[in-house]
Amino acid sequence: MTIKLDLLQHDAPSVFAAQLAHATRDELVEVVVGDVDFCPNRVVPIVGVADAYVARDFDIRFKVPPHSAGERALGGFNARCLNPAGPIPNAFGRVWRFDNAAEQTALVSALAFELDKTTNLAPGVKQCFEWCLNEVTDNVLNHSRPEGGAHGYAMVQFVPADRRLKICVFDTGIGLKTSFAGSRYAPATSAEAIRMAVRKGVTNGKGQGNGLWGLHEMVKISKRGKLHIRSDGAEYLFDPSVPSESDRQSWTLEAFPGTTT
Numbered sequence: 270m271t272i273k274l275d276l277l278q279h280d281a282p283s284v285f286a287a288q289l290a291h292a293t294r295d296e297l298v299e300v301v302v303g304d305v306d307f308c309p310n311r312v313v314p315i316v317g318v319a320d321a322y323v324a325r326d327f328d329i330r331f332k333v334p335p336h337s338a339g340e341r342a343l344g345g346f347n348a349r350c351l352n353p354a355g356p357i358p359n360a361f362g363r364v365w366r367f368d369n370a371a372e373q374t375a376l377v378s379a380l381a382f383e384l385d386k387t388t389n390l391a392p393g394v395k396q397c398f399e400w401c402l403n404e405v406t407d408n409v410l411n412h413s414r415p416e417g418g419a420h421g422y423a424m425v426q427f428v429p430a431d432r433r434l435k436i437c438v439f440d441t442g443i444g445l446k447t448s449f450a451g452s453r454y455a456p457a458t459s460a461e462a463i464r465m466a467v468r469k470g471v472t473n474g475k476g477q478g479n480g481l482w483g484l485h486e487m488v489k490i491s492k493r494g495k496l497h498i499r500s501d502g503a504e505y506l507f508d509p510s511v512p513s514e515s516d517r518q519s520w521t522l523e524a525f526p527g528t529t530t
Contacts, residue, residue: 273301274315282314283520289322289329290523298322298329305339309364309424309437310497314530316346316364317422317439318522323349338362342424351422353379361387361425368420373406380425384434387427397487398434404480405438413442413529433493437530444501444527459503460516467498467505499530 272288274281285300292298300319305312319329330347333339341362345351351366357379367373381399384390402423409421421440428435442448446462449455454471456462465471467485481498488494489509496507504519522528 270296270298271301272298276302276305276308276311278311280520281311282318283522285315286318286522286525289318292322292327292329294326294328296328298327299332300329301332302339302343304334304337305342307426307428307435309342309426309435310530312342313364313422313424313437313439314522314528316343316351317441317528318525319346320351320366320422321441321525359383361427364422364424366420366422367406367410370410373403373410376423377402377406380423383425384427388429388432398436401484401487402436402438404483408480409438409440409442409529412448413440415443415448439528439530441522441525441528445498445529446501447527459501460505463498463500463503463505464514464516467507497530499528501527 270292272285274285278284289298323329331339331343333343342364345363345365351364352368353365353372353375357375360376360379360383365376367376377399380402381395384398385395406421406423410419413419413421419440419442421438423438424436426435427433444459444462445466446456446459449462449465454465456465466481469479469482471482485496485507488496488507491509494509498505499519502519502521504517505514506517507514
């Protein structure tokens with residue numbers, strides 16, 4: 270089976286999940302992609318979905334141009350070595366998986382070190398980057414799968430032309446709306462759940478409720494930052510240069526209810 274993906278397509282992860290749902294375990298699934306420069310928000314969910322199928326004994330390989338950003342981004346998946354192990358040189362530009370606090374700490378530290386050596390930073394940028402990444406990845410481990418087996422995926426790219434960091438964290442867990450179940454909050458929709466999650470002190474009872482709020486506040490004081498959160502078919506967009514926040518319907522991933530990006 271061959272799946273061709275256009276990563277410039279907004280809903281590429283959804284298209285991929287829908288096609289992969291027709292695969293069988295007795296066939297090789299070859300996923301043909303072009304270059305993946307500057308689109309971690311699509312690459313990371315695609316890898317997360319593919320990795321979930323590999324865990325079910327499907328054989329999936331990405332076919333990318335040699336010596337390209339795509340080869341670097343997806344090489345860890347093809348080699349079945351997504352998790353950090355030992356020293357992590359050159360942590361940017363590839364998808365990582367983290368399964369526990371030790372891997373989370375190692376990965377965040379490596380990404381912060383990479384940021385420090387990549388470009389001259391304004392005061393506080395590294396600390397903000399490290400704090401936000403720690404909080405978001407911690408949310409994945411603590412909230413995405415209450416029944417156990419929580420894990421997440423992350424990728425950071427630096428765009429030299431406009432000195433912008435692109436960061437994506439993704440999980441195939443229960444989603445933000447379901448994570449509020451049993452708490453004093455009862456969001457009626459996934460969009461409402463996302464808006465709750467970025468408010469100060471809002472928690473499902475298993476944390477302090479400041480992680481996504483803190484990320485939101487740091488984006489707010491940045492000059493050109495943007496924050497997108499997707500979960501269970503809803504998308505929240507925050508751009509501090511625009512007067513108001515906005516919601517919109519977003520792509521869903523077939524066979525994966527919930528999920529958070």
